[in-house]
Amino acid sequence: MRCAVQSWFEYPLEMLCWIIFIPLYSFGGLLLLKVISTQFSEIGGWTFHGLAFFYGLGIVTHGLHVIFFFAVWHTNYMVLNGEFDRILLYPMNPFFMFIIQSFNIAGYIDITPGIIIFTYACLKLNLDWNAVAILKLIAVLIGGTLIRTGIFMIAGAIGFFRDTRNAVTNFMVDFLAYNTTAFPLNIYPYGIQVILTFLIPVGFINTYPAQDFMGMDNTFSIPINLSLCTLLVGIAFFLLAYGFFRFGLKHYKSTGS
């Protein structure tokens, strides 16, 4: 783990590049939301501050995911390079080994703009932060992080079946960052909302929790509390993805060399 941290400081200036880029991207997304939300007054109940809350929440879970589970983004490259073989040689659970290898301290760059946007939105919205709300927030953060990780585990595990230069993972990076957690799901047609809720549960990362915190209605009128639901969906989806990863691992054939 110490090695993983140190290797990040190998190119200290590269860090600087990320320090410029990631906030640029995060605040850029917020600017787009601002520009779009000035075009409508109250449709679907999203105000700009509500959208900022939603958006900030999404980035915070992304940051947590990147800090703890960044390894899953590189599964395909490790398979193609044959590096994955090395991991299988350790006398430990390969998945555990895989995760521990890349504890990613640099994720703080990802999470900081998220925390800033989220705090700003909370201040503007005058939410009541009692004990229940804080517990709910923790549940949502854990759930959202697990959902994100599960998605990338499945995306990576596809590389065990077919050779790919990380295409599925790259797809998911953009899909999550720009298409589904940057805009609330209720802008989409009904059919797509069904897919994004029940098949790939991205709605639970930030759309439904944000709606819960703001007391808004959701499309499917899910009866359980949405924040609690996020945690449950997160755990279930993570276990499912883990199962798929293990299943993929059995199919794994080394690229040789």
Place this chain on the structure above:
Amino acid sequence: MNKYLYIMRIKIISHLAYDIDVIFPLLLNFVWIITMTSIWKYVYAQNPDIHGVSLPQMQTYAIVSTLVGCFCRHEVQEELYYRMRQGTIAIDFIRPMNLVVSWLFEDIGNMVNNLLKNFVPILLFAVIFIQVPLPQNLSIIPLFVLSVLLCALLLWLISLFFGLLTVVWVDFGNLGVIRDPLLKIMAGSFVPLWFFPGWFRKVSDWLPFKYTYQTPLSIYIGKLSMTGSLAAVGIQAVWITVLCVCMYLFWQKVKKRLLIQGG
């Protein structure tokens, strides 16, 4: 000339190596079309006419933006970054050709390849699920095509700039990650700049980004008048000339620096 065409051909072939690598980027384009058109439907449900542009026009804007975007995907910046990191750029210098021109042809290969792979599926998807992206006025098409080609060249020069910057500042890592969000917002490929507040538009008037995506797209949906379109294309050409001269000077500098570094 043949050697450049050979480079182009190699690029085309190497991109078709893995099937998943073809399918998923295509899928992402579909997702983008859905996202953009859904947002515009949502926004226009309240306000049927924003800045003199209707919903069908805006949907056409989104579809054509995706098509132009899949066409103009260049790799010069990433390539330079990897070659720099792995040191293979030294071998490039041994090759008996003008390096910048060979990079340009690599990317023309990429563009031909993108066009073959993505254009028809994306267009079909848009026609079936959204609408037929017809231009406001058919006579505008030649100007639109010219504008797209200039847009492609302008985007390539911007990529080259960031690529050369990567060569000079190796330690900064992959500077492309800074270019992408800049383009995403300032080029109007997603939200056109006329939606943005005044100060933002004033800044963007003086930068080349606006003349990449927004110019051909505005011409296509008829947001710009005929004279406005001609003027915009003229400004595109001016920017290309300016950037070409700058890149030439920059490249001469970079070449010297690199040779000195190599001892």
